[in-house]
Amino acid sequence: MTLQDESVECLMTAELWNRETFVEKLRAIGVRGYHDKHPFHVAMNEGRLSPEALRGWVANRFYYQRNIPIKDAAILANCPVREVRRAWIHRILDHDGASSGAVESAVLSGETAAHDALETAHTTASEGGIEAWLRLGEACELSRDELLDNGHLLPGVRFAVDGYVNFARSQPWPIAIASSLTELFAPDLMATRLAAFEKFYRWIDPRGLDYFRRRVTQARRDSDDALAITLEYCNTRELQLEAVRALEFKCDVLWSMLDAIHHAYFKEGRSLVRPSAGNFGDREIAASA
Numbered sequence: 001m002t003l004q005d006e007s008v009e010c011l012m013t014a015e016l017w018n019r020e021t022f023v024e025k026l027r028a029i030g031v032r033g034y035h036d037k038h039p040f041h042v043a044m045n046e047g048r049l050s051p052e053a054l055r056g057w058v059a060n061r062f063y064y065q066r067n068i069p070i071k072d073a074a075i076l077a078n079c080p081v082r083e084v085r086r087a088w089i090h091r092i093l094d095h096d097g098a099s100s101g102a103v104e105s106a107v108l109s110g111e112t113a114a115h116d117a118l119e120t121a122h123t124t125a126s127e128g129g130i131e132a133w134l135r136l137g138e139a140c141e142l143s144r145d146e147l148l149d150n151g152h153l154l155p156g157v158r159f160a161v162d163g164y165v166n167f168a169r170s171q172p173w174p175i176a177i178a179s180s181l182t183e184l185f186a187p188d189l190m191a192t193r194l195a196a197f198e199k200f201y202r203w204i205d206p207r208g209l210d211y212f213r214r215r216v217t218q219a220r221r222d223s224d225d226a227l228a229i230t231l232e233y234c235n236t237r238e239l240q241l242e243a244v245r246a247l248e249f250k251c252d253v254l255w256s257m258l259d260a261i262h263h264a265y266f267k268e269g270r271s272l273v274r275p276s277a278g279n280f281g282d283r284e285i286a287a288s289a
Contacts, residue, residue, distance in 0.1 A: 017240055019231060025240075026178075026230075029247045030185040035254040036192075040262040045192055047200025053265035054201060055140050058133075059152035060261050064161050065133045069095040071168040071176075079173040084233075087225055088177075094218060097128030132211035139208020156260025164253045171246065174233040178243035179250040181230065183223035190216045 017025065035041055043049055044057070069092040076085050076092075137147045146152060168176040194212040197204060234243045 016235070016237055022231060022234075022240055022243075023227070025244050026181055026227075026247055027184060029244065029251060030182070033248065033251040033255065034182065034185045034189075035251065035258055036185070036189050038255055038258040038262070040258045040266055043266065045196040047196065049201075049266075051140075051203065053261075054204075055142055056152060056265040057261050058137050058140050059142055059147060060154055060157045060257065062133055062137065062147045063150060063153050063157055064164075064257065065095065066130055067161050067165050068129070071165050074165065074169040075173050075176045078169070078176070081233075084173075084177075084229055087229070091222065093128065095129040097131055129211060129214070132214065136208040136211055139205035154260045154264055156263075157257045160253045160256040160260070164250065167246075167249065172239075172242075174230065174239060175242045175246045177226055178230045178234060179246040180226050181223065181243075181247050182250050182254065183219045183226060186219035186223065187216050190219060 016022075036045075040049075040057070044054070049057070072088065072091045072095075076088055079085050079088070134144050134147055138144065142152075150158075164179075167179060171179075190212050194209060194216070197209055197212070198206065230243055234240050
């Protein structure tokens with residue numbers, strides 16, 4: 001059944017999906033369309049990227065990284081629920097970085113703060129994810145200025161990322177939070193990516209891979225929080241459907257970024273066609289290299 005069919009069904013019944021069904025539908029989005037299946041990502045994990053292509057990915061992905069706290073600030077600005085804001089605010093500090101006292105205070109202000117969150121606060125006290133990504137760039141022989149000035153930013157990547165930030169600003173806050181649930185699939189991706197970098201791209205200074213190591217833990221914590229909020233506040237069938245669509249949209253954002261990077265940097269012939277997208281409309285997204 002397509003989302004269009006389910007939308008018609010929604011008009012005929014107000015019955016909620018139960019928790020298990022809702023989670024199953026959200027996770028199915030990643031099975032069909034998460035960007036770990038993109039030809040560029042597959043090539044990365046198989047060690048088939050040239051240094052130029054890998055640097056191109058690092059430089060363009062930085063634009064996404066630096067916009068994550070802006071996206072999260074938009075969600076906070078739209079959210080009237082104090083408990084949710086308390087649970088969400090650490091994400092900004094995770095990426096922007098802060099002093100040890102500021103990070104710990106922000107984490108402790110949440111009613112559901114856990115010991116692992118405090119450990120994360122201390123490990124990110126002197127830098128956030130943005131700084132860690134800048135060090136990844138330096139490990140790949142990209143200067144900080146090249147990244148900060150968006151010197152390699154592709155129009156397609158800018159368009160996709162800006163679309164995601166605007167989505168977070170304009171959508172109801174529970175739907176914007178649901179769009180972040182690509183984090184459900186991120187821990188395994190990060191672990192695989194880290195192993196691939198260490199095996200195939202030994203020209204990269206391993207100290208620059210700290211971002212990936214950190215996100216294996218952070219993404220699991222963040223996805224647990226986001227899923228709990230989504231399950232609690234997407235409490236009508238209409239909101240549940242919108243949450244699924246939001247996660248599809250986020251997968252499209254990540255996929256479109258890789259399409260642009262693939263087109264610009266991958267040199268082994270025409271890219272493969274995206275796997276059957278199901279509720280994505282079965283459209284083909286391909287890039288010539």
